[in-house]
């Protein structure tokens with residue numbers, strides 16, 4: 001694939017969190033359909049925080065080919081898979097337990113390496129190599145869709161403001177042991193992966209996100225981690241937000257259509 005300069009983000013703002021969640025579901029279904037038509041499978045990376053619950057509206061919708069989903073994590077906390085802080089546990093509880101994604105298509109971290117973050121992130125990178133380098137013969141993993149949240153400091157995945165991981169240029173998966181959001185030990189996809197995705201969709205709702213969203217979209221030159229998500233063309237970043245979160249944003253809103 002030939003990559004070009006990034007395109008501007010597309011911002012969708014909805015009157016209520018429920019409208020947002022419904023639109024997100026339609027978007028995911030459409031992306032899934034297009035990906036399966038093109039390549040016979042759908043690769044998606046999920047985040048933690050409030051995001052997994054937003055996928056609830058997919059449950060029971062027609063047109064979903066769950067057996068062709070291949071699910072990874074944009075970031076994960078270095079804790080056992082059944083620990084309350086685990087993103088995998090959260091996704092299992094609120095999402096996988098309700099939809100028939102084959103268990104072998106869900107890719108959690110390897111809990112054998114929890115004591116050694118270097119090995120933990122290397123092992124996860126190997127998972128990506130198996131999915132992408134071996135099946136697509138690609139130089140970078142090209143996720144069909146990466147779903148991200150945004151923290152109040154502008155972090156996304158486990159890429160935090162001012163952290164050296166923001167300039168990681170070699171690894172697809174990196175680790176951090178001093179994350180300001182607990183728990184401190186985590187692994188994360190790096191920009192090398194995020195910025196080669198076919199589509200990245202941020203989901204952010206609530207007035208407490210308003211100041212940060214304004215900075216991320218209207219002042220990208222400040223370089224907050226969420227602003228640095230700029231997938232190389234033909235990749236595209238989308239923002240799915242509610243009007244409370246976008247209340248201070250001047251950036252142009254787009255009409256949501258599929």
Ligand SMILES: O=C(O)[C@H](O)[C@@H](O)[C@H](O)[C@H](O)COP(=O)(O)O
Pocket residue numbers: 047048049050051075076077087148149150151155156157158181
């Ligand atoms: O596992 C994590 O901690 C995340 O992946 C993190 O990047 C999260 O997405 C944001 O902090 C937003 O969290 P909320 O959606 O809960 O605001």
